[in-house]
Amino acid sequence: QQKVQQSPESLTVSEGAMASLNCTFSDGTSNNFRWYRQHSAKGLEVLVSIFSDGEKEEGRFTAHLNRANLHVSLHIREPQPSDSAVYLCAVIDTNAYKVIFGKGTHLHVLP
């Protein structure tokens, strides 16, 4: 059973400073990873999907995947107060029809 852990639990950055979030997983055979964002009382917003080792950029969001190290990260360039939310790392189970989530990182962006 895939296990997904995120760090830190909470992160505070100033507006404009890079924010970096980490995610480790237990089963390196997965090849389908996503970062979602969850504003309180709202559904989940897809930020970036990554399927192979390396980097994938979507606007101000960049994901880095290193399956050998069982690690995927999310970097947010020039974060704004509106980016304050819970960021969830998700790993697609190998059967391709189940998503395993981490517990999330609470990001606070100060103006």
Next chain:
Amino acid sequence: GPKVLQIPSHQIIDMGQMVTLNCDPVSNHLYFYWYKQILGQQMEFLVNFYNGKVMEKSKLFKDQFSVERPDGSYFTLKIQPTALEDSAVYFCASSLGTGVSGNTLYFGEGSRLIVV
């Protein structure tokens, strides 16, 4: 982007009563999911559904839970009878299921259920 709608957005119900949570998935999607999130905790997989059948369900998907999508209408989660520990936000999601990005799940905004 694609939208998944959930009805109701919130409901308070007496313990032991039945509740049905409704989900209107993205129109051309084929796979449907329910997730449960207790306040402050991790989002947990409940069940996935394709071609009229449950494909997989987790330990959280108790015998009191059932899902269906009659005639391509709403994808529903029914809890009968409800228990106090069923209080949570229930998220519906759907995915296309094919293609490189076919496993991207699109989520609704959740149905907040409070059992009293």
